[in-house]
Amino acid sequence: MNIGDIFPNFVANTTVGEIDFYNWLGNSWGILFSHPADFTPVCTTELARVVQLYPEFQKRNIKPIALSIDSAESHLKWIPDIKAYGNIDENTEFPYPIIDDQNRSLAVKFNMLDQDEVNSSGIVLTCRAVFVIDPNRKLRLSILYPASSGRNFDEILRVIDSVQLTDSHKVATPVDWKVGDECMVLPTIKNEECSSLFPKGVNTFEVPSGKCYLRKTPYPASE
Structure with a gap:
């Protein structure tokens, strides 16, 4: 996909049940960010950081949604680890969905693969993709990080601030x-x-x- 293309709709199972992406997005902006696997160190730090920054995303009318190549059941078991790492109250509701992509259909559809990173079974891992979608369903920002490098979400917020400012x-x-x-x-x-x-x-x-x-x-x- 290129900047300005319409981001395709999809239906997926998540930690909050099945969602239709367009319906879930509503009139908000969205940020979809992908992960190689559950219970992995870099991914855990990233998801915890997004929980910490969730009020900042809300200020900008942005809904975060994560994706990982494991089941929703696995994601739910992973969430307590994410909360613990982020020093987040264990009784606090996890604020955003994590998509179940265990069949890797969305990773393949959106070309979120890191050909240089494979798991112990020889399967290519999902890279750390970032897609920012506006309320008109247009792709406004795309960043691909290798699986071995954690994202800088402060920088991602900075670019979103720029995009939203230059829109108006x-x-x-x-x-x-x-x-x-x-x-x-x-x-x-x-x-x-x-x-x-x-x-x-x-x-x-x-x-x-x-x-x-x-x-x-x-x-x-x-x-």
């Missing part, structure tokens, strides 16, 4: 940007439009080429 304002975000930082004015915006579009002002960085394309404006969301 005519800006792009520069290298290492974070919420509150200056943004870049889009190259398609004419100079004469800037005063009305960016009342906080625009600063142009002078470069040897003399081309006035590096234009910055203060973070616009508080306008």
